[in-house]
Amino acid sequence: MRLAELSERSGVPIATIKYYLREGLLSPGRQINARTAEYDEEHLRRLRLVRALIQVGRLPVATVREVLGHVDDDGLPRTIRMGAALWALPQAPEPDEDDEHVRGAHETADRLLADLGWTNAQALVTISPAYRSLVVALAALRRLGYDWDPQLLLSYARLMHGAAVLDLDFVETHASEAEKVETAVLGAVLVEPMLQALHRLAQEEESARRYGFA
Amino acid sequence: MRLAELSERSGVPIATIKYYLREGLLSPGRQINARTAEYDEEHLRRLRLVRALIQVGRLPVATVREVLGHVDDDGLPRTIRMGAALWALPQAPEPDEDDEHVRGAHETADRLLADLGWTNAQALVTISPAYRSLVVALAALRRLGYDWDPQLLLSYARLMHGAAVLDLDFVETHASEAEKVETAVLGAVLVEPMLQALHRLAQEEESARRYGFA
Known part of the structure; x- marks a missing residue:
């Protein structure tokens, strides 16, 4: 054309x-x-x-x-190629390793990965921006006095694993290797806002179910 | 003090x-x-x-x-109070209702809510910023030629409903009404980055399980 x-x-x-x-x-x-x-x-x-x-x-x-x-x-x-493409996207800033809340967040994150049995993610902790983002998010919560119940964190992680399975099943419907990697990158940029919107809608639905509008 | x-x-x-x-x-x-x-x-x-x-x-x-x-x-x-507090947070811009992709996205979103049986969320579509964010996210995907499989969208929505149930269970562990509403607002600001990080970590784990590192 x-x-x-x-x-x-x-x-x-x-x-x-x-x-x-x-x-x-x-x-x-x-x-x-x-x-x-x-x-x-x-x-x-x-x-x-x-x-x-x-x-x-x-x-x-x-x-x-x-x-x-x-x-x-x-x-x-493929894993490395997708990873490299995804890791080039904007990520959370480096956490300050001297901060006590960051150290506590590392412990929480490491225990979570162990409890989940995510051995691949464990192997990547020193280089993964997703792990770093998790530590930053957990440290922000600790700084505000919220220490997470490990069971609650596990439940959230299992839900997001369910989402990752859907993501990769969708990636695999594409024929060529290039399309697979492209779809993974698009997913990170476009699916995340959709999940966030669905999460907020689900909160509205669930809140109204529990407490009504009155 | x-x-x-x-x-x-x-x-x-x-x-x-x-x-x-x-x-x-x-x-x-x-x-x-x-x-x-x-x-x-x-x-x-x-x-x-x-x-x-x-x-x-x-x-x-x-x-x-x-x-x-x-x-x-x-x-x-409570529902209105939480909603009002959450809706005051920054939200997606208004979608352009003259855009064909936005109109298509409305159809997809409306069918999704009907399939889910989220009647409360359906009652809020004209005023909910979460619904508007979903339409914006779906329209962006349509503009790129991605039309969603309704089954896939349903599966994502059910996972995020699971997250919303965890959110509200946690909110309810707080004694006073004021703390409940505060926790809901904090959750929107602090839990979303954590879920996003968990999602990306889960993608790494799942990708390595399926394709290995080699």
Whole structure:
């Protein structure tokens, strides 16, 4: 397809597509003469991903370039490739390891992973931004005087594991390895806001069921 | 307790507490002489809440004041009081109702609520920011060519309902009505980042289980 059709099918203005091409976020089309290039379905898919990361995920162009670099690195095994792409997304800041609440949060998080039997996640604690985010969130709660009941934390973790199983089942419905990794990245950017909205809606529903509106 | 002890027990600097007092985010202590006021456990609890909303939730002072106004409005029944406090938190922007993807997203969201039998949430669709956030998230996915399998969406919603049940069970462990509403607000600000971190950790665990690291 030509640039105009790519723009129409993706809903992305031509000027924006040209900008993405200049920034290397989209690979060049096949040049069919000096003024015209031809684009294919893979360009369309990539354009949608870039658009989602920039418009919905609000990622800066440099971060998008880094994420795409991992998505395209087909020398890596799938877990590492997905992980690298996901880990390039914005993450919680480094926790302050000298803070007593951070140390307490590490203990809570480590016990949680042990109780869950998440041995793979345990193997990744020194490098995983998700683990770091969990420690930051738990430390913020401890600082406010909330120490979590380990059973409650376990129950939340099991629910989120259920969500992860759904995520990966959906990723696996895609045929190619590139699409699988792309879908995992899109999921992180687009599914999380949906889950948050569903969580708040469920709170409204449950609260009204328990206490009514009166 | 005196101001110095309030500061020490909360971890909030004295100058910051004075600022919150001036801004009306914290009610004045009981004046025991011209220079000294006495604070109680309720001040401590409120101070922690204000701190969480500002430091972790990054809410502007005016928003915090609005949220607290609802928390303190004990003329309201609990569902409405919680709802008002939660709805004063920052929310997704208004969806553009002229956009075809937004219209499609409304259909998907409405069918979801009907399939779930969430009749209370259905009664709130015209005013609920959570419903609006869901429509925005679904419209973003549709714009990228992802139309959701209704069964998958149902499964996600049921998991988040499980989380909401845990949330409200925890809220109910608190004795006073004021603490219950405060806990619900804290939960929205502090539990959501924890759930997001658990979700990403679970994805790592599940991905490694399915595909290994090799």
